Amino acid sequence: KEIQENLNNTKELLDSISKYFQSLSSINVKPINTPTPLSKDLPTTPIPFNQILKTIETSIYPNNLHWLHPMFFGFFPCSSSWPSIQGTLVSKALNCLSFSTISSPIGTEIEKIVSNWLGQMLNLPNQFIYDKGKGGGLTYGSASEAVLTAMACARIKKNTDNPVAYTSSQSHFSVVKAAKVLGIPIRLIPGERDEYGNYPLNPKKLMEQIENDKANKFVPVFICGTVGTTNVGAIDDLVEIGKIAEKEDCWFHVDAAYAGSFAILPEYKHILNGIELATTLNINSSKMLLCGFDCANMWVKDSKLLTDYLTQNPDYMKKSNATDYKDWQIPLGRNVKGLPLWMVIQQFGVEGLQKHLRNHIEAGKLMEKLVNEDERLEVISRRSFGLVGFRVKGENEFTDEIIKSLAENDEIFLLGSKNDGKSFLRFSPANCPPDFSNVRRTFELVKQCLDGLSN
Ligand code: PLP
Numbered sequence: 001k002e003i004q005e006n007l008n009n010t011k012e013l014l015d016s017i018s019k020y021f022q023s024l025s026s027i028n029v030k031p032i033n034t035p036t037p038l039s040k041d042l043p044t045t046p047i048p049f050n051q052i053l054k055t056i057e058t059s060i061y062p063n064n065l066h067w068l069h070p071m072f073f074g075f076f077p078c079s080s081s082w083p084s085i086q087g088t089l090v091s092k093a094l095n096c097l098s099f100s101t102i103s104s105p106i107g108t109e110i111e112k113i114v115s116n117w118l119g120q121m122l123n124l125p126n127q128f129i130y131d132k133g134k135g136g137g138l139t140y141g142s143a144s145e146a147v148l149t150a151m152a153c154a155r156i157k158k159n160t161d162n163p164v165a166y167t168s169s170q171s172h173f174s175v176v177k178a179a180k181v182l183g184i185p186i187r188l189i190p191g192e193r194d195e196y197g198n199y200p201l202n203p204k205k206l207m208e209q210i211e212n213d214k215a216n217k218f219v220p221v222f223i224c225g226t227v228g229t230t231n232v233g234a235i236d237d238l239v240e241i242g243k244i245a246e247k248e249d250c251w252f253h254v255d256a257a258y259a260g261s262f263a264i265l266p267e268y269k270h271i272l273n274g275i276e277l278a279t280t281l282n283i284n285s286s287k288m289l290l291c292g293f294d295c296a297n298m299w300v301k302d303s304k305l306l307t308d309y310l311t312q313n314p315d316y317m318k319k320s321n322a323t324d325y326k327d328w329q330i331p332l333g334r335n336v337k338g339l340p341l342w343m344v345i346q347q348f349g350v351e352g353l354q355k356h357l358r359n360h361i362e363a364g365k366l367m368e369k370l371v372n373e374d375e376r377l378e379v380i381s382r383r384s385f386g387l388v389g390f391r392v393k394g395e396n397e398f399t400d401e402i403i404k405s406l407a408e409n410d411e412i413f414l415l416g417s418k419n420d421g422k423s424f425l426r427f428s429p430a431n432c433p434p435d436f437s438n439v440r441r442t443f444e445l446v447k448q449c450l451d452g453l454s455n
Contacts, residue, residue, distance in 0.1 A: 028410040029069040070438035073414040077430035080292035083347040087340035101322035107336040114338040128299040137299040139337035143257040144174035146282035154222040154251030165222040168201035170229040196382035203240035228259020233384020242277025261288035360386040363429035396423040
């Protein structure tokens with residue numbers, strides 16, 4: 001009876017989630033702050049399920065920012081899909097700690113399969129592919145975890161009292177945070193404006209800084225390059241940075257959290273040129289590959305670069321010669337993290353995922369076109385896939401006004417940012433219908449503000 005009752009409840013919950021998804025096109029993207037806050041009273045006896053479900057529908061869904069809403073244009077997308085939810089459900093059902101092959105044989109196998117599938121889709125060199133080279137991949141929770149783990153291993157590998165790390169001033173703050181946590185000084189090489197107005201890391205400046213540091217007895221241990229920076233989507237030159245890393249015997253980590261996924265499109269294969277020089281690579285399949293958070297794929301060119309430093313074999317665990325992911329990551333426990341991607345790749349196929357990525361790019365192209373057609377506006381840098389940064393020409397004042405006005409509008413979630421002292425609207429499409437009516441509506445809202453300011 002208990003099983004049947006739980007099953008019925010879960011089916012009802014799934015129905016409710018489905019209705020929530022369907023409701024998204026007819027509600028506002030921002031939370032409505034309902035006057036029914038969640039009860040703070042500790043339940044001493046079980047609450048009936050229908051009452052809990054009602055609370056979810058009346059107080060939980062409406063009081064959140066709707067990340068799957070068509071008018072959500074903030075941050076980077078956290079794309080999701082039913083297959084990823086299904087994968088998460090199966091993982092929850094297995095309810096295992098997949099830290100070793102003994103603890104979860106199928107968990108280890110799934111990690112290997114999805115890492116190789118995605119690696120193959122991205123045309124990664126053999127060194128990153130299980131059974132072809134010395135490396136392989138696994139799913140982490142986040143890009144932050146990936147860079148922290150890589151930097152920690154890089155530091156132990158060099159075994160020095162004077163380590164120093166490098167990245168671009170445009171790279172994600174998680175790189176600086178990792179350095180802080182590990183107590184490693186980090187040099188932020190200014191991302192420099194190029195002919196497209198993007199701001200990739202300048203390899204010459206990187207080399208100069210390294211020479212300077214070496215002259216002051218620092219030992220370079222780690223360099224991070226980014227494919228698709230968070231602010232403007234700049235793509236660092238992996239070939240040039242990789243050569244420097246090789247010459248200096250430095251760990252070269254590539255953070256391709258957002259943009260890396262686009263390399264599964266033949267027309268964007270080149271964005272990972274030079275990846276053969278990388279020690280580790282991270283792509284968040286939670287961002288662009290419909291896996292939902294958390295899902296960050298990490299590859300290492302030689303598994304020993306992780307396992308030599310992260311392996312611990314206590315008496316209470318049986319040793320084995322198989323792949324044990326506890327030795328590839330900082331935490332011990334992990335669920336079967338590859339399951340959402342395993343479900344997604346099977347149900348969408350490579351073609352389905354390519355279609356999703358192309359749809360995202362088309363949304364960006366449309367916004368770029370609309371901006372370029374209005375002589376009062378300018379794009380601040382070359383569109384990077386879906387990401388378009390644009391502003392009102394001239395001083396920041398008008399752009400800041402539009403950012404403020406959109407922040408107060410519940411119909412849209414779009415954030416402002418700054419680069420090189422210039423304010424801009426950071427348009428990052430996430431959930432676009434095939435007709436891109438949400439992109440046109442966004443432009444209309446911007447234009448309305450602009451017309452109001454010009455009058
Ligand atoms: N790297 C880049 C380029 C990002 O844009 C982000 C987040 O948006 C991150 C890293 C951090 O991602 P996570 O939340 O997976 O740590």
